Amino acid sequence: MFKNARIAKVVFFAACLTLALCIAGSAMATEITSTTHVSDHVWVYTRNISAANCSTPAINLYTCSLCGATEERREGASDPNAHVWGDWNISTPATCVTSGTRYRQCMLNVHHTQEDVIAAYGHTPTERIVTVATCTTTGLKEIYCARCGQIISTEVIPATNHSWGPWTTIKQATCTEPGEQTHSCTVCGLTENAPFGSALGHNWGSWQIINAATCESNGLRTRVCLRDASHVETEVIPATGHNWGPWVVTKQANFWEEGIRERTCTICGLKQTEKIPTTTFPNATVCAFGPRLKESNLYPNYSDKWYMFTPFDASLNGSQTYELVAADSVIVGDVTLNIRDGYLTVDYSLKGGDAIHITLEFFTVLNSISDLSQYEPEGLMYLKINRNQAINLYEKFGGDTHLVLYFCSRCSLTQSPAFKSLQYNSTAHKSLLSAMYALMD
Ligand SMILES: [Zn+2]
Ligand SMILES: [Zn+2]
Ligand SMILES: [Zn+2]
Ligand SMILES: [Zn+2]
Ligand SMILES: [Zn+2]
Ligand SMILES: [Zn+2]
Structure with a gap:
């Protein structure tokens, strides 16, 4: 620059020589003085050519107001802060998480350097899929630094679940089974089957008789499904009885x-x-053998009952035995009259064990059957005498010895081989009856 400025000064000097007006205050000017009219330049500041820097003061341009000559002057001091910096050089590179350093040199003076911190970059988060989620499994997503590769975070991607397509029927319902349908996942292709509708049930035709039932034997009938002839049902028809x-x-x-x-x-x-x-006779009447009430209308209190009464002669000392007859036909035991020394006792015995039970015991001794106001034992209990009760004949009946035993008890009666049938019209019974009638007053 200075070299160029010197050249320019020479040029302007030549011009000033032409005009021959001004001299330079230099040795060269002194040289010129001898040949020309000389006067001093009048220098006027024109402009700044270059500012002061770290190595050089500012250079200003001056122009002579008389001859137009110019002159560059170094003026003032150099500026220690005005460097001409070169490019930054990295001394320690920064990373995502650590800061770095750099420096630069002044092009005017290599001893002028500047150092600077390069801030950490911070990560550059970037997303990438590590594992893709499927219908049934979760996936995985990572946030990593695109610069340094460090994994910053991970995230589970939920399973997507299947995306089922529409159902398609693969089997129609039958009599006994529901239909079947299928659908597939449009993503993974998984297939799933499921029942469809419900079993239709058989559509039976009418029963056909194979064997008719009778009173004692079962019959058989069959029917066929109208939907599927292989469905046959056979059934027993119960016997009618x-x-x-x-x-x-x-x-x-x-x-x-x-x-x-x-x-x-x-x-x-x-x-x-x-x-x-x-x-059997749950409530039969038991009487001692003799005339039947209904066959003897001699008495004021006539009865149509079969009940018997027993006339006897009380003047005979000793025992008299008469058959006991139940239900007018069954000989079930004996009644015994004992007459001794003017006293009478009555006792009886039964055959057949448990086949007979006396439910109401009644017997009495009377002058005459007509002494009775009625014949049912339930109404005559006030006249009852007891087994083996001694009765003073004279005291009770005066001198009358034609007396009547009225034995009329109640019993329950079932079969026994000990019992015999009464033969009322046998010779023996007929003669006995005649003797009894003869004793009736
Ligand atoms: Zn001049
Ligand atoms: Zn510098
Ligand atoms: Zn990073
Ligand atoms: Zn799927
Ligand atoms: Zn069927
Ligand atoms: Zn039958």
Whole structure:
């Protein structure tokens, strides 16, 4: 620069020589003085050429107001802060997390240097998928630094779940099973089947009889499904059982013999016979043998009962025994009259063990059967005498020796082989009755 300025001064000096007006205060000017009219330049500040820097003061341009010559002058001091910096050089590079350093040199003076901190960059977060989520498994996402690669955070990506397509029927419902349908995941292709609707149930046709049922044997019938002929149902028809007509008694039962009854099925004609048990008497009357009330209308209190009474002769000392008759037909024991020394006692015994039970005991001795106001024992209990009770004949009956035993008890009666049937019209009984009638007053 200075070299150029000197050249310029020479040029302007030549011009000033032409005008021959001014001299320079230099040796060169002194040289010129001898040949030209010389006067001093009048210097005027024109402009700054370069500012002061760290090595040089400012250079200003001056111009002569008379001849137009110019002159550069170094003026003032150098500026210690006005460097001409070169490019930064990295001494320690910065990273994402640590700061670095750099320096630069002044191009005017290499001993002028400047150092600076390079701030840490901080990470550059960038997202990337590590594991892709599927329908059923979670995925993984990472936030990493694109500069240094450090993983900053991870995040679980939820499973997406299946994206089911529409259901397609793969099997229609049958009589016994529901249909089946399927659908697939449009993402992973997984297939899932499920029941569809419900079983239709059979559509049975009408029953066909294979064997008809009878009264005693089962029949068989079958039917076929109208939807699927391989579906067959066979069923037993229960036997109808007989349709019995009413029982008809062909032989009546009595106390001594079982009866027989018979009925007939109105469908198959089968006959069934059955025994009728012997009759029993839960409440029978027991009397001592003698004339029946209903066969003797001699008395004011006539009764149509079969009940018997027993006339006897009280003048005979000793024992008199008469059959006890239940229900007018069954000999069940004996009654005994004992007459001794003007006294009478009455006792009785029964056969058949448990087949007979006396439920009401009644007997009495009277002058005449017509002394009774009635014949039912329940109404006569005030006249009752007891077994083996001694009765003074004279005291009770005066001189009358034609007396009447009225034995009329109640009993329950069932069968026993000890019992015999009364033969009321046998010769022996007829003669006994005649003797009894003869004793009646
Ligand atoms: Zn001049
Ligand atoms: Zn410098
Ligand atoms: Zn980083
Ligand atoms: Zn899926
Ligand atoms: Zn079916
Ligand atoms: Zn039948």
